[in-house]
Amino acid sequence: MVLKAFFPTCCASADSGLLVGRWVPGQRSAVILAVVHFPFIPIQVKELLAQVQKASQVQVAVLGTWCYRQQEPEESLGNFLEGLGAIFSHDPWLQLCRERGTRLWSCKASYHQMANTLDTPTEDQVMLIFYDQRKLLLSWLHPPPVLPDCQVGDTTASTGGLADIFDTVARSEILFRNDQFDEGPVRLSHWQSEGVEASILVELAKRASGPVCLLLASLLSLISAASACRSKLSTCEQLRHRLKHLSFIFSTEKAQSPMQLMRKANMLVSVLLDVALGLLLLSWLHSNNRIGQLANALVPVADHVAEELQYLLQWLMGAPAGLKMNRALDQVLGRFFLYHIHLWISYIHLMSPFIEHILWHVGLSACLGLTVALSIFSDIIALLTFHIYCFYVYGARLYCLKIYGLSSLWRLFRGKKWNVLRQRVDSCSYDLDQLFIGTLLFTILVFLLPTTALYYLVFTLLRLLVITVQGLIHLLVDLINSLPLYSLGLRLCRPYRLAAGVKFRVLEKEAGRPLRLLMQINPLPYSHVMHTYRLPSCGCHPKHSWGTLCRKLFFGELIYPWRQREDKQD
Structure with missing residues (x-):
């Protein structure tokens, strides 16, 4: 039978010892997680393994021996390594050897044990698979959306059989990062984490961040309670x-879970980027007196829009596109x-002296983030076009009243x-009498409908x-x-x-040599990264389908195609 041995590449040149x-x-x-070097005392090795098992909850054991020979094989070393199987007694007992x-x-x-009962040596064929211990330790295995493409000479493995391999290396992190195992009486060879000074700084930052996070969380809870009022403004949302x-x-x-940790990192990067973009916008607005220029241009733009709307209404009050309109209703509506x-x-014009001050204070809101500034800009557009919204509501209500009146009278004619x-x-x-009044009302509504519909x-x-x-x-x-952003950067x-x-x-x-493979990690596709780690948002999306939207437009019902979305927290 074939036995798979996952061997770390960092131990390929290690001195002889135990696996x-x-x-x-x-x-x-x-x-295989590490190599124990000579000289050692077996009882100390067993104590080390007990400590690792207690700290990581991983059943770590001595799986075999590792021999990194000179050009001439050392018979004494080989006999000594073979004798270690009786001390640690693990089945199967691996014997890996490489010529220097x-x-x-x-x-x-x-x-x-089987050899002692059967009086015959029992051996398995070993497939040696090399892996990068550091990459495997830092990786998080995801179920792939589709099978990745295989190159020539490569084979792809499913994530189902590799979950235990990734989990074993990840849970054994204390063996790679804790210096007490390397400074003890037993010398190990494995991947070494770098930057001890940086890790000390990170640990100090973690200890100091606890009270700061607690204070900020309390302040944010108070602010959230104060702003609990519901509002339809985009800025409040x-x-x-x-x-x-x-x-x-x-x-x-x-x-x-790692998903929550990744979400927190993505939120932090998103907030930092949002604030950075907002500060850039703020610096751009306050340079070269751009706020004053915007304030001076706002009133002429409003006057120009009003003039265009007046021209449009005067065109509708005449004979638009040669259409025959109801003169009285046309004049009243116009x-x-x-x-x-x-x-x-x-x-x-009444608000024009205060527009520059309003824009200056609105520009300061960009320090809260670009999204806040854009939301305020959206609300400003809604306020500046409030008259268009009123026109739409008046026209839609009048048109809807006539459509439903015509449909009701049409049912009257059909009994x-x-x-x-x-x-x-x-x-x-x-x-x-009912039919006569219905016919009269139906005729009036039909002749008034083109003017209202226009x-x-x-x-x-x-x-x-x-x-x-x-x-x-x-x-x-x-x-x-x-x-x-954080996941995409990773x-x-x-x-x-x-x-x-x-x-x-x-x-x-x-032939006659063990099959040696190199295990390489397939990265997650960008589309799957976006789908997996996408943050919840309060953005807008269509409330109705296109068919429903067209039906509402035809019957004159009020439409609000953009609404705030409430994403579920995973």
Whole structure:
């Protein structure tokens, strides 16, 4: 039978000694974690293994021997290594040997207990698989969305059989990072973590961050309680969303899973990037008196928009595109909307002396983040186009009233009526007076419908234009809020950190020699990174499908195609 031995590449040139690792019986695999060098005392090795098992909850044992020979084989060393199997007694007992200065390897796996009962030597064929201990320790194995492409000479492994391998190396981190095992009487060879001074600084930062996070979490909870009022403004929604992010970042609770830890890192990077972009926008606004220039340009732009709307209404009050309109209704609607435009321009001119101060204070909000500034800009657009919204509501209500009136009168002609209690159309008999009044009302509504429909169509298009601009702003805010920048940075700079599986590359395949493979990590695709680590967002998305939206537009029902989304916390 074939036995798989996962051997760390950092131990390929280590001195002779014992192979320490874990045996995975379900997969007939041996995960070698370190090499114990000579000289050593067996009782000290067993005490070391007991300490590691207690600290990591990994069944670490001596799996065999490792021999890194000189050009001439040392018979005494070989006999001594073979005799160690009786002291540690592990089945199967691995015997790995490499000739110094050459690429020749020999691998054997023997069973001492079975050999004693059967009086015959029992051995297995060993497949030697090299792996990078550091990359495997820092990696997090994900289920791949699709099977990755295999190169020539490579084979791809599924994540199901590799979960135990990754878990063994990850849980044995104390063996690689704790210096008490290396400074004791037993010398080990394994991957060594670098930057001891940096780790000390990180530990001090962790200890100091506890009280700071507790204080910030208390302040954020008070601010969240104070801002618990519900508001439809985009700025309030974005501030509440950022408060949730900051509360999660500065929470003192320890992350229960790598997913929560990655989410916290993504939120922190997202907030930092948002604030950095906001500060850049703030510096741009306050340089060269750009706020004053915007304030001076705002009133002329409002006047120009008002003039264009007045020209549009005057065009509708005439014979637009040669259409025959109802003169009386056309004049009433046109003058009604012109009066609203006059009121709105008077309000803008009344506020013109304070516009620069308002924009200056609004610009300071960019220090809270670019998303907050964009949300305020969206609310400003909503306030500046409030008259267009009013026109749309007036036109939609009037058009909807006529559409439902015509549909009700059409049912009257067919001897039908709408049953309000049962929510269905039932048969009904009408007398002559009811039919005469119904015919008269139906005729009036039909002749008035083109004028109302034209006003409704024009102002609906203007309203949809404003909604489209606000939707693009909200999509940009949603992108900044939900983009997992930390995960994308890991995928770009250290692709082995997010693993979607592994692939094996054949190093040596010769008759009479053990098969040697190199295990390489397949990184997670960028699309899967975005799907897995995407942050919850308060951005907007269509409330209705396109079919429902078109039906509402046709019947004159009010539409709010952009609404705030409430993502579920995983």
